[in-house]
Amino acid sequence: xxxxxxxxxxxxxxxxxxxxxxxxxxxxxxxxxxxxxxxxxxxxxxxxxxxxxxxxxxxxxxxxxxxxxxxxxxxxxxxxxxxxxxxxxxxxxxxxxxxxxxxxxxxxxxxxxxxxxxxxxxxxxxxxxxxxxxxxxxxxxxxxxxxxxxxxxxxxxxxxxxxxxxxxxxxxxxxxxxxxxxxxxxxxxxxxxxxxxxxxxxxxxxxxxxxxxxxxxxxxxxxxxxxxxx
Numbered sequence: 686x687x688x689x690x691x692x693x694x695x696x697x698x699x700x701x702x703x704x705x706x707x708x709x710x711x712x713x714x715x716x717x718x719x720x721x722x723x724x725x726x727x728x729x730x731x732x733x734x735x736x737x738x739x740x741x742x743x744x745x746x747x748x749x750x751x752x753x754x755x756x757x758x759x760x761x762x763x764x765x766x767x768x769x770x771x772x773x774x775x776x777x778x779x780x781x782x783x784x785x786x787x788x789x790x791x792x793x794x795x796x797x798x799x800x801x802x803x804x805x806x807x808x809x810x811x812x813x814x815x816x817x818x819x820x821x822x823x824x825x826x827x828x829x830x831x832x833x834x835x836x837x838x839x840x841x842x843x844x845x846x847x848x849x850x851x852x853x854x855x856x857x858x859x860x861x862x863x864x865x866x867x868x869x870x871x872x873x874x875x876x877x878x879x880x881x882x883x884x885x886x887x888x889x890x891x892x893x894x895x896x897x898x899x900x901x902x903x904x905x906x907x908x909x910x911x912x913x914x915x
Contacts, residue, residue: 831856
């Protein structure tokens with residue numbers, strides 16, 4: 686009986702190994718836990734290639750809630766050639782990304798094609814890393830950089846590199862000033878919405894932004910009095 690059981694296991698393993706490579710990659714693409722992906726890639730050379738292929742097909746990656754560092758995040762993103770949306774925000778146990786990580790990520794082929802990027806709450810980053818990352822993210826339409834310690838330096842870089850930007854979250858970015866916001870709204874002419882909750886910005890500044898772009902939505906609603914901008 687023991688012999689038969691071993692043979693059955695071997696037959697099952699051989700059956701899995703006989704799956705077409707494309708099917709393996711499709712199955713691995715359904716995995717949402719990056720720990721599972723890492724373990725899967727260690728099973729065999731074929732499975733490792735399958736994991737790489739599954740990453741290459743993904744259009745969205747979210748590390749939110751996963752405790753990953755600069756190197757582990759970069760290893761995955763470098764293989765995600767088709768990526769359009771990248772979320773490396775920090776939650777309770779979230780990403781421990783630093784400027785070093787942003788430098789490494791900026792070399793990935795997918796960065797220039799990203800339409801959405803979230804760096805929410807990644808307090809380990811500074812303007813240095815953000816500027817490097819943003820300089821290559823020229824297709825961005827949606828950016829969440831709230832809860833960080835960026836300054837106007839980052840906003841100047843965003844204004845110069847992201848002409849297609851439609852929405853930006855600056856929640857709690859208390860080191861950003863009127864100068865950075867004015868540069869952003871002046872250069873990003875497609876900008877539709879700014880989340881400015883918790884920022885140290887005067888009402889007069891927001892009125893000035895609406896003078897430049899009357900259709901601009903400033904969140905949260907109620908941050909401005911009922912005014913008419915001509």
